[in-house]
Amino acid sequence: MGIIKQAFMLPLQGTAVAGRWDSLFLFMLWLAAIMFVLVVGSMLAFVWKYRHKASDRTTYITGSHVLEAIWIIVPTVMLLGIFVWGYSVYRGMTQAPRDAVEIRVLGKQWVWSFQYDNGRTSIGEIYVPVHRPTKLIMTSEDVLHSFFIPNFRVKQDVVPGMYSSVWFKPTVIGTHQVFCAEYCGTSHSGMLAKIHVLSEADWEDWNEGKSPKAFGDSLVEQGRKLHETKGCVTCHTADGTAKLGPSHKGLFGSKVELEDGTFVIADENYIRGKIENPRGSTKRGFTQMMPTFQGLVTETEMNALIAYVKSLAH
């Protein structure tokens, strides 16, 4: 095990899932090495053993159903096993716990910026707590990007016009490398960031600061103000009473029945969609009269608005 592991010099294991990933990878590496030796080894052995000699006589063999059955069935079973293992590790990468710390990520040519619940923002450096699940809710201002942390074994494309997410639970305090992994133009290879995994105390400090007011309004508070200045309150209340549109109380995460009888979960992408392109997703019992806010809400404002609606979930 050790030799192959060293040869591949896998990156540091910065999350629990990285350990599971490495076990699967090293298992597959061994299996592949055995298969390679089997195929190429027999090939070389045959080339040597059956090299042409003038006195040769070959054996007239056209096939063997038994052998064929073996090399259909055995690989199929092995492949299904690998698939199941791979899927189970993958599930661990995609199912974010509900209590995850949420940080919003914005990619634009060629810089990463971050927005936190407490209203803080950072550029090129992201701060996360150790041993706590963190979920990144990501979008792009221009073209495709991809948020890649090799030490955490996670990667997710960042797509303009929608949110994608990735989560991890860091186990190693310190600084880790972030790459952009989807080609995005001239400085694609310069679109780097650092992820700082903070100890509990440092995270507390960083998050709360010496005085909570030092960073201005929290994200939810920013959203509440935007809710008023952008005119959302004209139709949407925060107390559960319906006006021209449904109330935002209890909306986030709920199942919304649409006019055509289908259901959608009111997640980040649903709210974003309502704000930018309200047609076609109106809640049953209401009349579509909401105007589009496309181009009138910046990506950072959008994050604040969604955070506010989310805060009204319970």
Added chain:
Amino acid sequence: MSNYLAAKGLRSWLTTLDHKRIGLMYLFSIFVFFLLGGIFALILRLHLFGWGKDLLSADMYNQFFTFHGAIMIFLVIIPGIPGALGNFILPIMLGAKDVAFPRLNLASYYIFMVGAIFAASALFLRGADGGWTFYTPYSIRTNTTVLLVLTGALIAGFSSILTALNFIISIHKLRAPGMTWDRLPLFLWALYATSIIQILATPVLAITLVLLIAERVLQIGIFDPKLGGDPILFQHFFWFYSHPAVYIMILPAMGVISEVIPVFSRKPIFGYKAIAYSSFGIALIAFIVWGHHMVVSGQSELANFLFSLLTMFVAVPTGIKVFSWVGTMYRGSIHLYAPMLYALGFLELFTIGGLTGIFLATLAIDVHMTDTYFVVAHFHYVMVGGTIMGLLAGVHYWFPKMTGRLYSERDAAISFWSILIGFNVTFFPQFILGAQGMPRRYWHYLPEYTMLNRVSTVGSWFIGFGFLYLMIYMWKAVRYGKASGSNPWSALTLEWQTSSPPPTENFEIDPVVTDWPYAYAPDNVHMAVNK
């Protein structure tokens, strides 16, 4: 009777309807494109050696890898074996005088060249960047001349479709008397399966490119979210063609290998039916696995589950072929001439390419590996290790048929070893770079990746030398090579039963097939050629 090369003058070539001459024109054109794409590759690797100073600016680097990829995929690997070897060999192998529609065949060559000229003209204008995948919305917004390259690919696609149509109809209608389906050589089975994919998948590429062009020119929102489009939709469209295209690239090479190994092992092919049918198995699965390129694109988890599961099954028919080729060598009488060397090289490289494909098919592994050098290494092992090795095996195998001459086996061996060793030195370290997290399409990389990048660059020089050497000895062989005789390899397929080079109409007397093309009797261990 004079052979097909007798007529002289440029005009006799440019207006020819002879499939053999058209095949050679493809071979020559594709070789020129290969040189162009190869020079880009060598410069890219030279830049990545990491000298203190940059060899290329970021924009130039981005354009160079785009050109390298687009040229190699659309102008070399896709048309390579079908266009050059398929055109030359398919009708003779069938025992026919030509393909079913010779005029269409010539038209298809010219369409290909028009496409190539469109794509290449971007070189002299504002270039193109974004990689050969041209993902939106970047490709809609970049101010390079991406549209020209796309239009070139669109036009070249029609050439693929016409050639495929010609092949399918020729195989159905022009087989010599006695050539039943179970006596059809495996190269032709492979070309048949390839042609089906080309006809079904290439129109999707055309649709995608037309939509993209419409979006850029008319500003209709299809893929760009700013206009109300969906960028991930483009990836679905693109891979719905480009994944099957991977098998358009590899199946013909597998066909060549299925011909070469029995001839040089002097033994019947192992599992004829399994090899023939597995081509169709691969062709079928090819259409339902495109989403495995998009695991982290934002598509649903259910989609990822299904695409990963289906992708696993590609490995089964592929494995059948590899095991059957190795099985063919068992208890044979193996002659190590250049075509066989390349077939063995194919087996080594393609096995690595195939096995690393299983890593990428595995969901969790792909999340970390996708868009890193692991992917770059994987597809070079499959595309170069598979398709180019297959092409070189075929070119060496049929060279005496095409020219009536022999090349120097010693020179061919020098070139082979240089390419094989160089290839492994270039691309194996890239698996490790990818596992360590180095993303692809990076103009600059972090210092910890320097050592392996340098090793990789040094390997590329050996590949370059191998091909340079190959050009020289091939040119010498065409001019001064010894006469080969009609059947130097003592092979049983029909193309070897006529003179070398063949007469214009291929056969003096129409051939009749009475036996299987792989019926090598136990005492049939000698070849006409001598080292």
